[in-house]
Structure formats: structure tokens, C-alpha cells
Amino acid sequence: MYKKGMLIFAVIMTLSGCGKPKDSVEGKIEKLLSQMTLQEKIGQMNQLTGLGLAEDMQNQIKSGKVGSILNETDAKTINELQRIAVKESRLGIPLIFGRDVIHGFKTIFPIPLGQAASWNPQIAENGARIAALEASSVGIRWTFAPMVDISRDPRWGRIAESCGEDPYLTSIMGAAMVKGFQGNKLSDATSIASCAKHFAGYGASESGKDYNTTWIPELQLRDVYLPSFKAAADAGAASFMCSFNDINGVPSSGNELLNQQILRKEWKFDGVLVSDWASIEQMITHGVCSNLKDAAQKALKAGVDMDMMGFAYTGNLNELVKSGAVSEKQIDASVRNILRLKFRLGLFDNPYVKESETSPFYTVDALAKAKQAAVEGSVLLKNTNNVLPISSDIKSVAVIGPLSDSPTDQLGTWIFDGDASHSVTPLAAIRSTFGNQVKIIAEKGLTYSRDNNSEGISKAVSAARQADVVLYFAGEEAILSGEAHCRADISMPGKQTELLAALKQTGKPVVTIIMAGRPLTIEKEVEMSDAVLYAFHGGTMAGPALADLLFGKAVPSGKLPVTFPRMVGQIPIYYAHKMTGRPAKDAVMMNDIPVGAGQTSLGNTSYHLDAGDKPLFPFGFGLSYSTFQYSPVKISSNEISKNESFTVECNITNTGKYEAAEVAQFYIRDLVATLARPVRELKGFQKISLKPGESKAVKFEISSNELGFWHQDNTYSAEPGEFQAWISKDSQSGDPKTFSLK
Ligand code: BGC
Numbered sequence: 001m002y003k004k005g006m007l008i009f010a011v012i013m014t015l016s017g018c019g020k021p022k023d024s025v026e027g028k029i030e031k032l033l034s035q036m037t038l039q040e041k042i043g044q045m046n047q048l049t050g051l052g053l054a055e056d057m058q059n060q061i062k063s064g065k066v067g068s069i070l071n072e073t074d075a076k077t078i079n080e081l082q083r084i085a086v087k088e089s090r091l092g093i094p095l096i097f098g099r100d101v102i103h104g105f106k107t108i109f110p111i112p113l114g115q116a117a118s119w120n121p122q123i124a125e126n127g128a129r130i131a132a133l134e135a136s137s138v139g140i141r142w143t144f145a146p147m148v149d150i151s152r153d154p155r156w157g158r159i160a161e162s163c164g165e166d167p168y169l170t171s172i173m174g175a176a177m178v179k180g181f182q183g184n185k186l187s188d189a190t191s192i193a194s195c196a197k198h199f200a201g202y203g204a205s206e207s208g209k210d211y212n213t214t215w216i217p218e219l220q221l222r223d224v225y226l227p228s229f230k231a232a233a234d235a236g237a238a239s240f241m242c243s244f245n246d247i248n249g250v251p252s253s254g255n256e257l258l259n260q261q262i263l264r265k266e267w268k269f270d271g272v273l274v275s276d277w278a279s280i281e282q283m284i285t286h287g288v289c290s291n292l293k294d295a296a297q298k299a300l301k302a303g304v305d306m307d308m309m310g311f312a313y314t315g316n317l318n319e320l321v322k323s324g325a326v327s328e329k330q331i332d333a334s335v336r337n338i339l340r341l342k343f344r345l346g347l348f349d350n351p352y353v354k355e356s357e358t359s360p361f362y363t364v365d366a367l368a369k370a371k372q373a374a375v376e377g378s379v380l381l382k383n384t385n386n387v388l389p390i391s392s393d394i395k396s397v398a399v400i401g402p403l404s405d406s407p408t409d410q411l412g413t414w415i416f417d418g419d420a421s422h423s424v425t426p427l428a429a430i431r432s433t434f435g436n437q438v439k440i441i442a443e444k445g446l447t448y449s450r451d452n453n454s455e456g457i458s459k460a461v462s463a464a465r466q467a468d469v470v471l472y473f474a475g476e477e478a479i480l481s482g483e484a485h486c487r488a489d490i491s492m493p494g495k496q497t498e499l500l501a502a503l504k505q506t507g508k509p510v511v512t513i514i515m516a517g518r519p520l521t522i523e524k525e526v527e528m529s530d531a532v533l534y535a536f537h538g539g540t541m542a543g544p545a546l547a548d549l550l551f552g553k554a555v556p557s558g559k560l561p562v563t564f565p566r567m568v569g570q571i572p573i574y575y576a577h578k579m580t581g582r583p584a585k586d587a588v589m590m591n592d593i594p595v596g597a598g599q600t601s602l603g604n605t606s607y608h609l610d611a612g613d614k615p616l617f618p619f620g621f622g623l624s625y626s627t628f629q630y631s632p633v634k635i636s637s638n639e640i641s642k643n644e645s646f647t648v649e650c651n652i653t654n655t656g657k658y659e660a661a662e663v664a665q666f667y668i669r670d671l672v673a674t675l676a677r678p679v680r681e682l683k684g685f686q687k688i689s690l691k692p693g694e695s696k697a698v699k700f701e702i703s704s705n706e707l708g709f710w711h712q713d714n715t716y717s718a719e720p721g722e723f724q725a726w727i728s729k730d731s732q733s734g735d736p737k738t739f740s741l742k
Contacts, residue, residue, distance in 0.1 A: 025343045029336050035091060038328060040064040041335045042317045044093065047274065047308045052077055061095065062088045065314065067338055068142070068306060070098040073417060075355045078139035082351050094351040096342055098142035101181075101192070102161060102414040103127060105134035106361035106422070107540050109370050110377040111412040111481075111517060112147065112173075114536030116163035116561035117622075118376035119663040120687050121176035126369045128180025132192045135417075137360040139353035141345050142193040144241060144274075146177035148228035149198055152574045154562065155208025157485035160413050160517035160537070162203060164561030165574045165619060167224055168682040171231035178235040186238060187346030189354070196232035198243030198276060200258055201225045208571070210484045211244045218257075219675075221247070222710040230267060238341055239272040242279050242304060251286045253279040254298035264303055272341045273305045280310040292316055300326050305334035362422050367541055374538035374545030376661075380556035380623040381532040387509045388531045389552025389625060390469055396439035398467035399427050400460045400503060401474045402446045402496070403515045409449070412517055412537025413482025422540055426473055426513070429543035434551050441467050449477045450494040457499050464503050470510045471550060472503055474525070478537060481517025490568055491521045504528045513546060519564040523616050534560075552625065557661035557687065559622035559730065566616045570608065575619040575731035576678035580606045584613035620665050620682075620730035626656030626692065630664070633727050633737040640704050640741050642718070648737075649699035650727045654690035661689045664727055666700040668707060669736070671722040677709065680731055698727060704741055 020027035033041075043065040050072030051057045060066050061084045072078055078097050085095045103109045109127035110117075116124075128146070135143065148170050151162035163170040174196065183191035201221060205212035216225060229240070240263060242252040252258060253275050263269045280299040281292060289295040296312040297320055307313040320326045342348060380388070390397065403409055407423035427442055434440075445460030446453070464470045474496045479485065491497075503510050512529040514520065515537055526532050533556065538545055548554040565573045584607040593602065593609075607613035631651040640646045652664055666684035670677040684700040708718035720741050728734025 025340060028343060029339045032091065032093070032339060033332060033335060036335070038318060038321060038331070040091060041331050042313055043067060044335050044338045045306050045313045045317070045331070047098070047306050049309055050077075053080060057081070058084055061085050064089045064091065064093070066095065068096045068098055070308065072097055073099060073138050073140065075138040075353050079352050079355065082139070086351050093339070094342055094347040096142050096193075096345065096347060097140050098144060099135060099140045100145065100414055100416060101131045101135045101140065101143040102145045102147070103131070103412070104370070104415070104539060105131050105140075105417050106419060107134060107366040107370050108411045108415050108418040109373045110538045110542070111160045111536050112163055113160050113517070113561060114377035114538060115373055116169060116173050117379050117536065117558040118373060119169070119559050119561075119685055120376050121172050123373045123376055124173045124176040125180035127373055128177040129183065130366045130369055132181045132183060133190050134361055134366070136190045136192050137353070137356055140192060141347065142195065142239070143181055144195045144197060145181070146174045146194060146232065147197050148174035148232055149203035149243075150225050150228060151203040151562065152572045153203065153205070153208035154490050154519040154565070155486055155488060155568065155571065156203065156205060157210060157413070157481045157487070157517070158202070158483055159562070160481040165563060166561065166576070166682050167227040169561055169685070170228040174228050175231045175235035178232050178237045182236060182238065186344045189346075189350060191345070193238035193341060193345060194232070195239040195241050195274065196229050196237045197241035199229055199240045199252060199263065199273070200243060201247045202243035202245050205245055207488070209486050214245045214247050216247055218714065219710050219712065222714075222716070226262065233267050233269050237271065238344060239274060240269065242273065242275050244276050244279050244282065246286055246288075251279070251283050251288060253304055254283050254288060254295070254302045256302045259303040270337060270340060272337045273303060275299065275304050275306065275308045275310055277308050278310040280304060280307050280312040293320065296320060297325055300330050300334070303334070305337045362540070370539050371541035371545045374535070374542050375549060375554045377538065377558050378533055378535040378546065378549055378556055379558035379560055379621070381534055381617055381621070382526055382529065383531045383623055383625070385530065386625070387469070387511060388533070388550060390438070390550055392437070394438055394468045396441060396467045397430070398463040398470045399430060399440055399442045399473070400445050400463060400470060401472045401499070402444055402449050402451060402494075403475050404442065404444060404471070404473035406448070406477070409477045410515055410537055410542040411539060412478050413485070418540065424541055424543040426543040426546045429547035430471070430550075433544065433547050437551070445499045446495055448494070449475060449480070449496060452494050454495050454498060457495070457502050460499060461502050461506060464506045464508050467508060470503050470506070470508050472500060472510055472512045472529070473515065474500065474512060475515040476517055476520065478517065488568070490518060492525060497525060500525055500528050511550065513550070515542065519562055521565060521567055521616070523566050526616070555625045555658050555660040556622065557624060557663065559620050559663045560617055561619070563615045563619045564617040566611050570611050570615065573615050576681050578676045579679055582606050587612045618730050618732040620663075622663070622730070624656070624658070624660045624662065626654050626658040626660035628662045628690070628729065629653045629655045630727060630729065630734065632735065633725055635725060635737055635739050638739045640739060642704055642720075642742065645701055645703045647699050647701050648725045648727065649697055651695050651697050652688065652690065653695040654692055657692055659689065659691045661687055662729065663687045664698045665730065667726045667728065667731065669724040670707065670709070670719065671724060673709070673719045673721065674711065675709065680726070682731070700727070707741060
């Protein structure tokens with residue numbers, strides 16, 4: 001029997017970690033930690049970029065000065081470096097090898113924005129799983145993905161890496177990626193640790209310029225920018241990464257509110273928080289630290305466990321502990337997190353990668369899944385007179401445009417390891433799959449998207465003249481999006497619009513397929529085209545996916561994960577905006593103002609004279625070759641009590657001629673609250689497949705708690721009152737049903 005004193009002793013031991021059963025992970029961590037010198041602890045907190053087998057690197061590993069290596073991708077080298085860590089360093093702590101495996105390692109899936117356009121979490125999970133299988137085969141056990149930054153600015157190059165503008169959609173897709181990367185068990189040799197990044201608010205950078213300042217009131221941070229990170233943590237994300245930006249003046253790598261208060265205290269996150277590349281050091285450039293020592297101290301205090309290529313920790317923590325400026329306890333807390341990740345990955349038991357004889361890359365399964373992702377991630381924006389799918393009466397097509405046959409560009413940004421020689425381009429796929437059915441006349445017209453040389457246009461026009469339909473592949477080269485690849489003007493680059501105008505002049509039906517890393521301002525191009533298919537950068541299998549969609553072997557089912565502005569001046573533009581006190585009504589456009597109108601009132605409402613108040617295409621928008629009818633929405637009760645769940649449902653009927661998938665979107669609006677609330681908020685979605693004439697019920701269950709929001713006193717709750725609910729095909733259509741929360 002326990003005596004009271006013994007019980008208290010046991011409690012103290014357990015709380016301090018000393019009472020952990022020795023064979024539990026926590027017990028093993030404590031045991032190892034107790035044997036580590038301060039220098040070895042600091043070594044674990046140091047992440048270096050791969051230098052292959054450079055002597056300097058080997059020596060540092062041997063003396064326990066490195067905890068992790070990024071960007072080493074050769075299995076032999078990885079094993080050799082690991083051998084040095086395990087066999088030649090004093091404590092034999094294995095290294096963890098990391099890499100940016102963002103939308104594929106070798107087999108490249110669509111950019112994350114394109115995957116989000118599928119509104120199918122299985123697509124994202126598949127992509128991450130294939131990436132994990134491929135990357136782990138060379139010894140990479142940690143990826144710096146998913147990026148779950150809410151991105152409402154298409155000028156920002158990194159919007160390509162995001163799941164778009166919405167907290168709910170990003171939460172679901174991000175969590176699916178975490179699941180795919182990490183598999184069923186992190187210790188499985190094919191699982192790789194995921195990293196939710198960039199914590200936080202990076203997507204709010206002013207003017208969409210990378211690394212720029214962000215101003216985010218805490219309410220908005222919690223309502224909009226943090227839920228996707230919380231969802232990633234709840235899905236078991238093994239690590240988080242800081243962001244480069246300052247948030248309300250405090251850079252993320254020194255941000256105690258984010259990293260200590262929210263991540264550790266509120267969310268109880270026990271994974272690794274890694275800095276971004278030299279982001280600790282960059283606190284000096286931000287102007288909040290006077291030197292590297294100061295930066296190391298601030299980052300440690302903020303709970304940043306690992307310094308990615310910043311050399312702040314290795315050079316300064318020792319002295320900071322000695323001088324009493326930081327305590328060894330703070331260092332221990334970080335080292336525990338790092339060791340925990342290594343134990344969870346099973347690296348202490350299986351530190352090496354099996355060097356396989358057979359290539360695990362570009363398997364039939366991987367390519368099929370990548371193709372399906374590109375099919376589901378393409379969004380049909382316009383289809384006048386059902387020009388698509390190309391009918392069997394069509395005898396010839398002209399394949400035009402700089403993106404029609406550009407193996408590298410279709411892969412998009414962040415493809416360190418993807419090999420463009422495996423890309424199947426639209427031209428190649430149309431030739432191989434439909435070459436027997438139609439005559440193909442190929443003429444690029446422009447050699448690359450920014451090409452300003454119009455010499456090729458006349459050849460493209462004569463190709464168009466010889467064909468029944470023109471397939472025009474335009475957009476952006478991969479280099480125009482991604483990190484530090486931001487644009488102030490997001491219109492179609494080069495002479496692409498001029499080429500489209502010339503193609504249109506031929507009188508032939510023109511189908512424009514846009515491959516890009518972001519929403520482009522394409523109002524003119526949409527007008528000039530008979531059909532528009534927005535494909536983002538679709539990856540290795542973009543070509544076969546697009547060929548199937550164009551020729552009707554597959555039916556488009558993607559929906560926009562982000563609002564498309566008409567013009568750049570509308571940014572920020574997103575569906576979940578507030579009502580304002582003077583919402584737009586009967587907007588008088590600039591060209592309609594009578595000459596000499598003087599200072600006449602135009603209604604005094606909220607809109608731009610030259611753009612109106614509507615986007616070009618709203619969030620959630622996407623057409624199909626079929627059509628769908630939604631029945632009126634039913635709610636399980638018109639009066640919901642607090643802490644109660646309720647259901648919202650409707651029937652969807654395929655009223656068209658094609659078997660097709662539809663994404664039913666469930667939105668709510670809080671009509672009166674103590675704070676102005678968005679005009680709509682996505683709370684659920686379902687992608688269902690329907691045969692022609694078939695109807696299915698879609699039902700969403702939601703708890704009253706999910707109707708809530710953050711209040712000024714930093715509490716979250718749902719307020720009683722009237723709400724509206726929609727189940728609709730996009731964020732702007734549908735009839736709402738009103739209900740109340742008691
Ligand atoms: C990016 C991160 C990336 C890291 C490592 C940084 O520049 O912001 O997203 O994971 O580099 O490559």
C-alpha cells in the first residue's frame with residue numbers, strides 16, 4: 001500500500017519526467033538526456049544542410065554537434081552519415097534527414113493549390129503517401145510540409161504551395177496530407193514526419209510580397225490563420241515550422257504568444273518546432289535582436305527547438321547558459337522534443353535506410369494517383385455551347401501555346417527531386433491517347449509564357465485555321481510562382497493574350513487551358529475563349545489528365561479553392577468577407593457614369609468603380625459537363641440548443657448527361673453577433689458521384705460549438721441568435737435556410 005509521502009514523491013517524480021517507466025519513450029528520453037553534455041544537447045538543436053561526405057560535416061556529426069541534416073538525398077551518403085552518428089558519436093543518437101517534399105518527391109502531384117481544387121482529401125492523402133514512399137526509400141524521414149498558411153493574396157508566389165483562402169478547406173486538406181506523410185505509424189520505415197508550416201500568418205504578408213510584414217489582430221489570427229495549424233496538430237503532425245514574417249512586429253521565431261502560449265500551452269503540442277531557414281538569425285535583420293546571441297536567447301525563450309541553418313544556437317547557447325541568461329531547463333525542453341521525434345520515427349531501432357535495388361519511383365500506382373489528382377484538381381470555368389468535351393465529330397485539333405509541351409513547367413514550384421523527363425505533357429498525351437481519333441496540328445506560337453516575340457504567332461494561327469477546335473495551353477512557367485517569386489501584376493505574361501486574340505480571330509472554337517501557380521487575372525482571356533479549364537500546375541501526369549478531361553474520358557469536378565479577382569486592385573478579395581455597413585448595391589460602373597456628372601452620389605456603397613464588388617470567379621466555383629440540381633435545405637431542428645449537434649441536408653440530382661462528381665458545400669452565416677461576422681463560412685463539404693438522373697442526399701452534422709468564433713477577451717464561443725445555412729455549389733449561390741441557436 002502507498003503511504004501518503006510515497007504518493008507525493010511518485011507524483012513529483014512523474015511530473016518531473018523522472019518517474020516515467022524506463023522503457024516508455026518518455027523514460028528513454030529522460031535517460032538519454034541525463035547522459036548528455038550541454039554541448040551534445042545544443043548539437044541536437046542544430047540542423048545543417050547536406051554537404052555530402054565533407055570532412056567537416058563528418059567531424060561535426062562525430063562530435064555530436066548536429067541533430068538533423070536537410071537536403072541530403074543520396075541513400076548511400078545518408079547511411080554513411082548515419083553510421084557516423086550512430087557508431088562514432090559518444091551517445092550514438094541518430095540523425096534525422098529532412099527535405100522539402102512538398103507535392104511529390106519523384107512522382108509530382110499537382111501543386112497543393114491544385115490538389116485543394118479537388119476538394120477531395122483522399123487526393124491529398126494519396127499524394128502525401130506516394131511522396132512518403134518515394135522519399136523514405138532514400139532515407140528522408142522528415143518533410144517540411146504541409147504548408148497550411150491561409151493564402152488570400154494571389155500575388156504571393158507561395159499561394160501555389162497552399163490550399164487557398166479558407167480555414168476549413170485548408171484544415172481538411174492539410175490534415176489529409178499529414179495522414180498521408182505519416183502513414184499509420186510514424187515508426188514505419190515508409191512514414192515521414194510532417195511539418196505544419198509556416199507558423200503563422202505568413203500568407204498575410206503585405207502586398208503579397210514574400211517575407212513581408214504581417215499585421216494580424218489576435219482575433220483574426222485565431223479565427224482565420226490558426227485553425228488549419230490546430231487541425232494539423234490534431235491530425236498528429238510531428239513538427240511545426242516557424243515563419244519568416246513578423247506578426248504585429250514580433251518575428252515568428254521569437255514569438256512567445258504563438259509558440260509558447262498557443263502551440264505548447266493551449267494545444268499541448270509535444271513535437272518539434274523548427275525555425276525556418278536562418279529565421280532565428282534573421283531576427284537581427286528584422287531589427288528586434290542586436291546580435292546572434294540575442295537572437296538565440298529570444299528564439300529559445302519562444303520555444304524554437306531546432307535552428308535550421310542559422311548557427312545561432314551552436315554558437316551561443318553554451319555561453320548563454322553559462323552566464324545564466326538562459327537555463328539548461330529550457331534547452332532540455334527542446335531536446336526532449338527532438339529526441340521524442342527520433343524515437344517516434346523508430347530511428348533508434350532502425351537508423352538506416354535499406355538501399356533498394358529496384359526503383360520505387362514513378363510506379364504504375366503512383367502515376368495513376370498523380371493523374372487522378374490532376375483530373376480532380378482542374379476546374380472548368382467556362383464551357384459555351386458545350387464545346388467541351390471534344391465531340392467525336394471533331395476531326396482535327398490544333399494544340400497551341402507555350403504550356404502545351406513544357407515538361408518542367410507543368411511540375412510547378414518546389415520540385416527539388418522531380419525529374420521532368422518523366423512528365424507527360426498535354427501534347428504527348430493527346431497524341432498517344434487520341435492520336436487515332438483526331439488529326440493533331442501542333443504549333444506552340446510562343447516558346448515560353450513570358451515570350452514577347454510575336455514571330456511564332458502567325459504559324460500558330462495557320463495551324464488553328466486547319467483545325468476544327470483550338471486547344472490553347474497558356475499560363476505561367478513554374479519559375480513565376482513559389483518562394484520569393486511574387487508578382488505585382490498577375491495577368492497572363494508575355495504575348496499570350498495577343499496570341500489568344502489572334503486564335504480567336506480565326507473563328508474556330510478556342511478552348512483555353514491555363515496552367516499556373518496562382519489565380520491569374522484572366523477576364524479578357526475568359527471572354528475570348530469558348531471554354532476555359534484551369535489546371536494549375538498539374539505535375540508529372542498533367543498531360544494525360546488534361547487530355548482525358550478535354551476529350552471526355554473524364555469529367556471536370558474541381559472547384560476553386562481561392563477567389564479569382566477580376567483585377568489585381570481588388571486584392572484582398574475572399575468570399576468570407578464582412579457585410580460592411582454599406583454593402584454594394586446597384587453598383588454604377590465607371591463607364592456608365594454620365595459625362596459631366598460632377599460629384600453626384602453613385603449610391604455610396606462598398607465597391608470599386610472599375611471592378612464592381614464581385615470577383616471574376618468565386619471561391620468554390622467550378623462547372624461540370626453535367627448539371628446538378630439542389631433541393632431546398634432541411635435542418636433537423638429550427639431551434640438548436642447549446643452543445644447540441646444538428647444536421648443540415650439536401651438532395652442533389654444529376655440533371656445532365658454525364659456521370660459526374662459534384663462538391664456540395666455547406667456554409668453558415670451568423671446573422672447578428674457581438675462582432676460582425678463573415679457573410680458566409682464554409683463548415684463542411686462532400687464530393688459525391690452521380691449517374692445521369694441519379695439523386696443522392698448529402699447530410700452534414702455539425703455541433704453548435706462550430707458556429708462559434710473568437711471574442712475580444714480571447715474566448716471562443718457560439719452566440720445565441722439567428723443563423724443561415726446553405727448547401728450550394730459555390731460560395732455565392734444557393735438559398736439559405738434560417739435557424740436559431742438558443
Ligand atoms: C522555406 C521553407 C523550407 C525551408 C527549407 C525556406 O526558405 O521557407 O518552407 O522548408 O526553406 O528548404
